[in-house]
Amino acid sequence: MSLKQKISIQSILVSLVVSIMTIILLGVLLNFTTSFEPTLGNELLRINANNTKSANAVTSVVTYFRGFDTLGEVTILFLSIFGVGLGLKGFKDKLNIFSYENTLLKIGVDTLFPIIILFGIYVIIHGHLSPGGGFQGGVIIASGFLLMFLAKGDDLNINHKILELIESLSGAGFILIALLGLLVTDRFLGNFLPLGEVGKLFSGGVIPLIYIFVGIKVSAEITALLEYFIRIKDVR
Amino acid sequence: MLDSFNQTPFLHSVITIGSFLILLIGLVGALSKKNLFKIFLSLAIAESSLFIYFIGMHFSIGKIAPIVTNKVTEFSNDMVDPIPQAMILTTIVIGIAVLSLALSFIISYYKLTGKMRIDDMNELGEDK
């Protein structure tokens, strides 16, 4: 179609979107706070202290009260990294994207890498005691690996088989914990470990265990994702 | 005078208007940009606006984080709602997953055909 027709269709579409959005804004601003107290979150806060002795309410919501959403999210991450791998597996023209000599990076990374990994493990394990958890710690560990990719370039070879094995086993571990909960307490994802006291490392029942599996899985997956993307040569 | 800015309704209105503008920028960008990367970037911007809106609207001035420590020893109604935080955590990870999948498709498509603009994508259609 001619240029004028193209422009007019596009502007019709855009103006349609803008008008829908304005209706939405009017709808929101004119009619807010008919909220029903107490909300679901307040109720869960109330029962959190007795049902799970975890000090961080957000962690107990993510892993226990709404643990099934976390299972779905882990599945989504697994699916998309699998999809990325299907498309990009063939590319092997890896080239260090920093193509200049950077001595400070090369020396510094040998010292920084274990510290970053240790920090990531700390964040994962203490998810139920302070802000943090499996996702946050997993991404920290993956960023440590990114630093290694940037510094070492072609010298670093990640074995994808090991990463896939770690992913599969930790994902299966998560589901097995959930199924164990089904067998022991007759509820999927039920809590079958002793609860302990609030504030101790070994507390919260099954919550830190779930977050450890999630943390391992997320770190393996994001590392694999970064490796898939880094191995593509600059296409411009 | 500056004290009137420290009220919750003012905060809520700023957050609403701001996130609505960002949502508008994102959606209009997704529909009118031609470069494939820019389209997906606009979609990511639009999703971020929703995160800001959701978390911001549940915050009132004076509330604290829902974590029990040495100083705050029990859960009370003074704490922020933990459900929106859990939901947005999940949604952020979903956003990352979808965006990385989109980028891999764009790269593979570019390697196969050399096209980067949505106008030039013409392999599908009636007369192919």
Add this chain to the structure above:
Amino acid sequence: MSILYFIAIPLLASFLTLFFKNYLRYISVAINAILLVLAYFIIENLPITENLSFDSPLAISFVLTKGSAFFMTLFIGISFLFSLYNITQNSRRDIFILTNMLLIGVIGLVLSGDIFNIYIFFEISSITAYILTSLNRDAKAYNGAIKYMIIGSIASIFLLIAIITIYLNIGTLNLITIGERFGYMGANTQFLVLLSLFIGFGIKTEIFPLNFWAVDIYQATSSKINTLFSSILSKAYIFVFFHIAYLWNVDSKYLLFTAMIGVISFGIAEVSSLTSKDTKRVFAYSTLGQLGVLFIGFSYNNITIMTGAIFLVFMHSITKLMLFLSLDILEQRFGQSSIEIFKQFKSPFLIIIFIIGFLSLLGLPPFGGFIAKLTILSGLAGVGAYIMMGAILVISLVEAVYLFRLLSYTKDTQPKVKISIPLLQKAILASIAFAIIYFGIFPNALLDISQQVASSIIGGVHV
């Protein structure tokens, strides 16, 4: 005996594919068979509500009613036939994982009783659909996948807007509790939520005016994958959309709006297919048209019309399964999918299959599609919606034109290529054709089941 086995078993199998690389096609058939057996046993004690993690109305709940059980069993059955059809090919890890994930996504969508959980399963099925679109790994496939992802992300954004507004104003995420409190929100907020839900789900159910991308997607993938899109994916979204609408007792103007959109979508789809020159696009337009009829059927708060719609869901799913699998045989033999291939193949078996499929789509006796259309039309007459009846009949005539044109191509006198089909695939296609004829002549058992399903959907809460 827990509902969650339907989700946990395929999920566990997808995670552990590394250990069984060579037996995946048999494991796929086995998993679907196990799920069918489980479904048979669990259907005896409906309705079931299962809370996850702890026993309280505050938890995520999974609800099995007659409606969701019907759709779940339909999806598992189609997946079983699909995996049985693939047992003669090599074991492929990507098809195994993707079909399992698709099954998890649609079963979760249909069973879940919590709106954020529905969003999660919505995303799982969307991402599976994106990867399935790109499975051929050529330029067409990536083209379709990129366009699908742009539209799909817009759909998720609108669904998120709806969920955020609901939680801000109502404070809970459980579908039944939202339904109780929905009427207390202001009218503007209700409009906002319903509009966002319509845009979000409407993009995925491929309804006008949001379906301009859908036909390109069907052209981008192989016909075998199109069976999954057409038979499983779109039906799940339609069920969730209307299940939520009836559960929340929405305004009747909203249902009138969806009925109008349905008939417009039906009309535009059938008219557009007259000029199409690619068989996959023709079948895609036919699917879009039937989805429009389903929208009409679900929009009336009337048992007879909805019984016909449920019957049509069953008939359309198995008919499109049969048609797309047959088209896949042709496509693999000729390497292309334009209309001309209908002039070039010689196989009496396939011609009979196509005749049965097309006549059932049109709604002619003695096939199952006739019963479905008859029930819907008589229900519409009972409500007094004569204009809608007339519109459906007129547009069906348009559908007849292009389907008969395709059939007439097979009588063309050109040198033809003989096609031989393996015995297992012939058996599967023949059994589906036999089922279409059987349900056309003896429809009463299925009509009875459809009526129970319809009353469970309209009844809203727990029937």
